[in-house]
Amino acid sequence: MRLGFHISIAGGFKHVLERAQRRNCETIQLFSRNPRGWKYKKIDEQDCTIFKKQTLENNITPVFIHLPYLINLGSNKDELFNKSIVSLIEDLIRTEKLGAQFLITHSGSNHSAKSGIKRMIESISQAFSQVDNDVILLVENTAGSGKEFGHNFEQLKQILYGVSSKRIGIVFDTAHAFEAGYELRTKKGVDETIRKMEKTVGIERIHLIHFNDSMTKLGSRRDRHWHIGKGEIGRGMEFIINHPVLNHLPFIMETPRIDTEEDLINMSVARKMITKS
16 A cells, blocks of 8 residues: 655646655655646656656656546536547646656536536547557546536446546545445445445456545535544544555545645554554
8 A cells, every 4th residue: 555645736846756755655646737727838848857757766656647627528518528628638648748657537517417427438538539648547436516426336337338448447535435425434334335336336447545534424415625534434534544455555645734744644644544453
């Protein structure tokens, strides 16, 4: 098991390693560009070379790139849908350039889950047809807020198997799953949730755990991450991180932070959960 955080790219990719090491990361997640806009700059060649060299020499692996927030690959609005495809194509290229192995996208939103899933399959398939590389696209489960789809394993399975490619997998976000209604507070609940995951998407298609506690209650459909063991999932986080079906995977935390201190506390709590078992 390798633990890490989402790391800021402020000032360039060459600063990522320093921030990752301060947080005792073994794996990392980052954006390749501004997460809240459509415009972007080309990746600086020197900055990229330094980043790849640093992650390789310091054994920071795997490296995950996260798509910007504005993208909605399942949108029923044609303009947003088409812009999202262009953005996905760009980030598939940027992910490879940065030497990262995985690119993460949220499941989309649509007034109809059926329509949204169909459009998401279409958008991913179109992007894959234009970018033929080894980057694996990971679809993240959602909390099911508003018109979000992808909040249950059955919908994720439809997306996975609707795209005729091995270049697609799943990110399992613990907070989102709990907020969508999956019981994760007890050992029994965690076992049952993982069995459902195995029967639908298949554990072999899970490449990353987003290890987040939840500020909101079971089935709230409200996406609010919280500190490890301090939220509504509580001790269930210990059952998750030590589960024999999951403990070979990388775990990345997206917990609230003001600065490094909060991350160091969450890293310490996560590591103690492992050593307690």
